[in-house]
Amino acid sequence: MAHFKRWLFLLHRWLGIVVCAFFAMWFVSGVVMMYVGYPKLTESERLLHLPPLAADAALLGPREALDAAGIAGPLKELRLAVASGGRAVYLVQPAGGKSSVVIDAATGTPLRDVDRELAMASAAAFAGPGVGLMYEGTLDEDAFTHSRALDAHRPLHQVALADAAHTRLYVSGRTGEVVRDAPRAERLWNYAGAWIHWLYPLRGGALDPYWADIVNWLSILGIAVTLMGTAVGILRWRFAGRYRSGSRSPYRGFMMRWHHITGLLFAAVTLTWIFSGLMSMNPWRVFDSGAPALRTEAMNGGPLVPPADAASPQALIAAAGGTVRELRWTRAAGRDLVLARGSALRPTVLDAASVAPTALDVDMLKAAVAKLSSAPVARIEVLTAYDSHYYTREPHTMTGGGDKPLPIWRVVFADEAGTWAHVDPRTGALLNRSDSHRRASRWLFAMLHSWDWRPLLERRPLWDLAMVLLSLGGAALSLTGVVIGWRRLGRKLTPKPAARRIPPFTPSKEHP
Template sequence: MGISFKRLLFLGHRWLGIVLCAFFAMWFVSGVVMMYVGYPKLTEAERLGHLPALQPGAPLLGPQQALAMAGIDGPLKELRLAAASGGEPVYLAQPAGAKGTAAIAVDARSGARLALTDQARAMASAAAFAGPGVGAHYLGPVDEDAFTHSRGLDGHRPLHRVQLADPEHTLLYVSGRTGEVVRDAPRTERLWNYAGAWIHWLYPLRGTVFEPYWADIVNWLAIAGTLMVLGGASVGILRWRLRAPYRSGSRSPYPGALMRWHHIGGLLFGVVTASWIFSGLMSMNPWRVFDGGAAPLRMQALEGAALLPSARDAAPAALLAAAGPGIRELKWTRVLGDTMVLAQSAAGAPLVLDSQSGRPAAVDGAALLDAARTLLPHPVAKVERLDAYDLYYYSRDAHSMTGGAGKPLPVWRIAFADPHQSWVYVDPHTGALVGRSDRHKRQSRWLFAMLHSWDWLPLLERRPLWDVLMLAFSLGGAVLSVTGVVIGWRRLGRKLRAARNTP
């Protein structure tokens, strides 16, 4: 006689639970840590805040002259000037078409292309980042370690590690290509990460023989876990007596306190547990399910011709004099066929300057909107000006997985009537494209960010309500998981003892 579906459901939940509940308990505990301490990153605000201010009187070469002396004469994807390498002003140029590589660092005084970062330059960059009076100790180069698994750092490897003697015991990672500080990790953040993101994302598997299979391991654990929780919820409902209680007077058939806690906990927290495991799977974009294949944007509509420095560009001294003191970075960009310079201080929106005259400039809002309408070869369905965040364009705390990136306001949101239902976000102040979304990415927003971290503005704007709910459900999920671990291993122990005693 074959096993009935009901029996198969019971057995599947039981044996999957023995394996997976330990992962669930770990995910719930580490998830609580991640609510308040994220994986180390260098946010834009931190980067700008630690950059030395550019000195208006410094004798710096113009961008066209410096790049020509360094042998860089093609169109550029990006060009910045900052005291970012060894504490000295450098041009950071990324040629057009270069993907996944660090920029080329060019000395802004001599026009010399800087060689790969050595110990001396790494230490000088760390000293400039830390500020005066802070000691530093060189720890050596590393290709990748527990705090640098991010793929965004690939173009900067190998990384130089420098330990600061500041109160936070900050560990700095310096680009081996440009000499920029690309990551900071205070000791408290590092320690909490071992109980947070590092274990939550199964990073112990990274850098081992399991590295090629890491994504598949995470995906299949999440799939098996989701099925196990849904199966357990079904078992819990089948065993719960709604009409008449069991002989014990309880609605649950289990006499032991541990089993009863697990049964009731599953009924109370099974749905949210399943949603968190499933949304964790969605965070991995498994098998690229959220890659809709939307056509690339026609950026020339916003930018015009590619960025190419000209001999007519104003000298950095003129730009810095017009921008005023405290400028950390100059960034050359193309807007509607003109070259503009964004003069960025340590905080706030950048000042927009004309690249040739050096005078403050304003982006033509009507022309920008007209150009943005042609980013895709499809009709525009709707144009909105967002003066406040909404469900799809919002900011999170810097430590969170999706936080730390600038989300300026106001922005224009242009919705296209294309097959992918594309939306683009354009900053009217700088003329920059600050975001793109389509139907698949909005689905990802709901299936990952909404389900996993409850990124719902009415909750995020009413903290500590968000904290209370997240902590309460996390505690419930942890109790459900820990009781499952104990129950499962007790049963497994009995099975093993019985097998040893069988002749």
């Protein structure tokens, strides 16, 4: 037993010297991330900055533009917006294709290259009149563009705005759209927040292929050190009686004593956050159920193929009323629809041919969603309020910034994977899917790491106080460990002075 304790103490001591530095970094940067997230262009920001579509503009219809560009066959996506070079364009993604095709809506000419001039025009349209621009070149990836969602847009053009926020825009090198904005304050705070929290200094260089493994194994090491430290702390704490100093802790030094005390107080939350951080990485694909993909084309009633008699953009803009910034053609429950969107997230739903505002038939939509899976539908729940699995967060957070409309349908299938599908009954759009593995990830990551618990989130600043106080406690535990480790390393690495050799005594004649 004594031998086991000795190894326990030694492993915790020397492994903790390395791991405590990461713990401290994660706790401090986590507090920053509560209020300043990784840069992103949210859907509401994107729509707000799109110039309005002119109802009297001479624009080709979707079928005319596709034919002029030589694009035939079904589509995955079709949009019309003033999104590339400050002009109205169709943004087309063919079914089965990964890259988008951009077509000038006035001429039907495909966009072949996004050069400096076009990128600057896109940035100018995004920024609005009177804002100065400075072109800063192209890049493949930097500290604020590590997101895999940007892979289809690389290389990226950088444009600096002379606005009050000193915003930097990133323009797609494939479509000419502005795909990310990053104000200076957000960029600076990210160096103390998301950039360091997610170990992004390891991204984009020689260690990029090993980034996920480094984060995973560092987290596993952190879990082991926390468990060992908890065991050491309990073994060294006198629950009955006291040491000679009168304390229940044997340590007399300030740092050692408070590392012991904060370790006992905050070991559980430290362990929880390190473990849930590991779960956020989906290590070794543990949350992948292997369930087949949902059959969205079957639910939609076939692929998206704009007919020759589709209504003109001008007619759709006029029918939508108000300011229209984007038209999106879609197919739902066997019907061709157009979603006319202004600066608000909720679109006006129009029939693609008659341009009349329309609503989907409930019975037809129920029959359509049943085709998503070969498994039978167990039930359809109508959600009129957010719950633990369908909810929204602040735009800057990792899971925030998206469109989470209400009411929605939760379609529950009777299959082994426990599949759920969330469907918007207004547009017929499949919002997301979930299964038992993903719901486990929700509890083990979002709940344990970000405390995405609705009763707490709805009672802010209670959530803020709990998260900040526990983070400060974890930081105190970690920083005392860093100081202790630094001092111990200093003692070990400082060479000891050589002992002065005393010559042997030789008696003289005067001292026999």
